[in-house]
Structures are given as C-alpha cells and as structure tokens.
Amino acid sequence: MATEDFSIAHKLTASTPATKDKDLAAGEPAAVKIYTQVSQGQDWLRRQQGLQPSLACVLGFTETGLIPGISAAGATPADRRFTAIADAEFLINGPQPQPRYPLPPLQAGASPVLISRAIAAAQTWPITLFNAGLPCPPAVPSLNLGGQPATCLSTGQALPLATVTQLFAAGLAWGQRLGQTTPGPIVLAECVVGGTTTALAVLTGLGIRATGKVNSSHPICNHGQKQQLVQTGLAHAKAAGVNLADPLALVAAVGDPMQPVVAGMAISASHTHGVLLAGGTQMLAVYALARALAQSHQLTWRPDNVVVGTTRWVAEDSSGDTPGLANAVGQVPLMATQLDLGQSSYPSLRAYEQGFVKEGVGAGGCAIAAHLYQGWSLTQIRQAVDQLAADQLAARYVQQS
Numbered sequence: 001m002a003t004e005d006f007s008i009a010h011k012l013t014a015s016t017p018a019t020k021d022k023d024l025a026a027g028e029p030a031a032v033k034i035y036t037q038v039s040q041g042q043d044w045l046r047r048q049q050g051l052q053p054s055l056a057c058v059l060g061f062t063e064t065g066l067i068p069g070i071s072a073a074g075a076t077p078a079d080r081r082f083t084a085i086a087d088a089e090f091l092i093n094g095p096q097p098q099p100r101y102p103l104p105p106l107q108a109g110a111s112p113v114l115i116s117r118a119i120a121a122a123q124t125w126p127i128t129l130f131n132a133g134l135p136c137p138p139a140v141p142s143l144n145l146g147g148q149p150a151t152c153l154s155t156g157q158a159l160p161l162a163t164v165t166q167l168f169a170a171g172l173a174w175g176q177r178l179g180q181t182t183p184g185p186i187v188l189a190e191c192v193v194g195g196t197t198t199a200l201a202v203l204t205g206l207g208i209r210a211t212g213k214v215n216s217s218h219p220i221c222n223h224g225q226k227q228q229l230v231q232t233g234l235a236h237a238k239a240a241g242v243n244l245a246d247p248l249a250l251v252a253a254v255g256d257p258m259q260p261v262v263a264g265m266a267i268s269a270s271h272t273h274g275v276l277l278a279g280g281t282q283m284l285a286v287y288a289l290a291r292a293l294a295q296s297h298q299l300t301w302r303p304d305n306v307v308v309g310t311t312r313w314v315a316e317d318s319s320g321d322t323p324g325l326a327n328a329v330g331q332v333p334l335m336a337t338q339l340d341l342g343q344s345s346y347p348s349l350r351a352y353e354q355g356f357v358k359e360g361v362g363a364g365g366c367a368i369a370a371h372l373y374q375g376w377s378l379t380q381i382r383q384a385v386d387q388l389a390a391d392q393l394a395a396r397y398v399q400q401s
Helices: 038-048 083-093 113-122 161-181 195-205 223-239 247-254 258-269 281-296 322-329 347-354 363-374 378-400
Strands: 032-036 054-060 126-133 186-191 275-278 306-311 334-337
Touching: 032 038, 032 322, 038 306, 038 334, 038 363, 054 083, 054 113, 054 161, 054 258, 083 113, 083 126, 083 186, 113 363, 113 378, 126 161, 126 258, 161 186, 161 247, 161 258, 186 258, 186 281, 186 363, 195 223, 195 247, 195 258, 195 281, 223 247, 247 258, 247 281, 258 275, 258 281, 275 281, 275 363, 281 306, 281 322, 306 363, 322 334, 334 363, 347 378, 363 378
Parallel strands: 054 126, 054 186, 186 275, 275 306, 306 334
Antiparallel strands: 032 334
16 A cells, blocks of 8 residues: 645633744655645645644534443543533633643543644644533533534444535535635544444445444454444434435434534635645545435535545554555555654553553644644654643643642
C-alpha cells in the first residue's frame, strides 16, 4: 500500500505561545503521512497550506458509551456521561482552578483535548461548538441543534428518524455558514464516547466490511464486544421493519447524533472549502455516510475537497486496520500527524505511545492543520501540549490550595 510523508466562534489566545524556533524541526520525520489515495491527499495538503483553519466540534452522546468496558474515555460509566461536556469546557477555557465539569479520570493517559486546545489557542483559531445531543448543555457557549442523546445502538432504535433528519438539515446549513466565514480549511471534530461502536454499526449497515478494522480508546480494540452490539442492533432494526437502505433511517436505528450533523457539514462545506474530518474510525464512517446521503438525496458535493485526518496512534494501531478501513470505504485520503509524545515530560501524555486514548476532539486533525497553517514542527506541537499540561497541573494546585 502506497503511503507518502509530506457563529458562536470562540477566538482563543494562549497564555504561553509555543516557540517558533525553526531549528527544532531539524532531523524530524515528516509531520504528516498519507496512507491512502496519496496523490489526492498531496493535492489537498498543497491547497490548504498557509490558510488559517477554523475548528467546528460537534458534541453528542450515546448510551452505548455507558456499557462497561466499551470505552476508556472515562474510568467509569458515570464519568463517561460527562466526557464530551468536560472536553468542550476545556477546549474553550483551558485549565481552570474550578471548572464546572472537570476532565474525567481515565484508566490511563490524558484527554486528547489537551492536544486540540494547545494548538487552537496558540494559533488563535476560531472555534464553534455544536450540541447535537447531550445529557445537559456545556458550561461554555454552544449552538444547540435540537438533537437528543441516543439510546444504546443494541436497541435498534437509537434516535427518532425525525431528529436525525433535522440534524442532517442543520449540518447542511451550518456547513454552508462556516464556509462563508472561514478563509482556510474547516476542521470538523467530534466528541462522542462510544462513537467507534456506532461508527462500526453505520459502516456495517452501509455494506462496508469494517469488522476487525475499527479502533478504540483501549490499547487493544474490543472488537468482539463491538461486533456483538452491532449485530444485535441491526437485527432488532430489521425485525422492526426499519428500511436500513435509507442512510438516515440507518443512523436512527444504530447511530449517534453527531454523525448526521458532520456528514451534512462536510457535504455543504466541500463546495467552497477544504474539509478535514478530524478523527479515525468515526470520521471514516461520517465520510461513508456523507457519500451515501449525497447519493440518496441527490445532493452535489466535492469529495476531492474532503480528507480524513487522524493521529499515527490510530493509523498505525496494530489492533485495528485504519488504512484498510479507508480502502474499504473507498476513494478517501487518510492522513495522520506523526506526533510522538514519547519525549513528553508527563507520563499521562507518554501513555499515548502505549496505545491509550489515541484520538478525540479533533486532536490529529488539529496537529495536521497546525503544520499546514504556521509550519509547526512536531517538536513545537509537543512543546505546546506539554506547556498546557503544566498549566493544567498548576491550576489543580491552585484549586487544592
């Protein structure tokens, strides 16, 4: 397989900007590696270089994420109920002595929102948060799209079809609006605990062979648990007479509220802008869903303007097969930041090199865009993340004092 190295908008500022020392890049590997559709990915990267990105993060919730062992994005099911809400608050406010929703404890590692926040703040990107369906509103301003949390996908009745239809329409409208206010690429991120399992369900329902190829926040992906849930959910949906050939009905049966929103955004934003679907398994599912919806609803879009960008911890996860999944989806460029946190000062960040967490809140896509916009080296990105981790520890010390 060929690879290649190469609004409510929150304007953020960093308390300690990352160094601009270009010498730090000497001897480093290429910042971005393209794993599939190399020439299309190279062309996309060239066209986005030097343009300021914007970050749109779509937040959602599925009760699938509460199943014991399904996700490591929160040590307990109770923690995972508020992961997206806490990540949203940290993405906008950064470290605070008394956050309303503290980042939940993890089995190991640190939330990937540290990577996204460190980059977006230092490079002063505009950020827009979208609430597609959460248990309660975030503590920071967000746009409520009128969705609702999904029930567990195993029910085969995750969301009302009317809600999914409304969320898709909102995504189409907001993708167009984001394109009107953004000079550069639109980084579409997500935060949905349990979302790789709903992604597997949607991919499977679309006829894509995804079994054994998806990722998770665990060091070793829990493929068996995910597959059993998906089979149960699809069987229940079929028994209830759901038309799973309809992409929106498929999402209503076994998906989550983020998926139709980001699919709609990608379709409409691609008309005028480069779109970076920032994530791994979940964004490959969104890409496949966007293509299916464009076909079923006779919508024009520009797939040549859309890529999926993640971290190398996802792209090279030996317990999944992300490049193979991208090839199964078909014609989608998959690229990943080559960020390495092995030299981080913090054990919680070094845990990424042991396979924990891997991705989330657009971390990989943000690192790719940081390189494209301001030419940041991998060392500069790591230093910015380390500095934010230091600020977070200082804020905790103030809280405890």
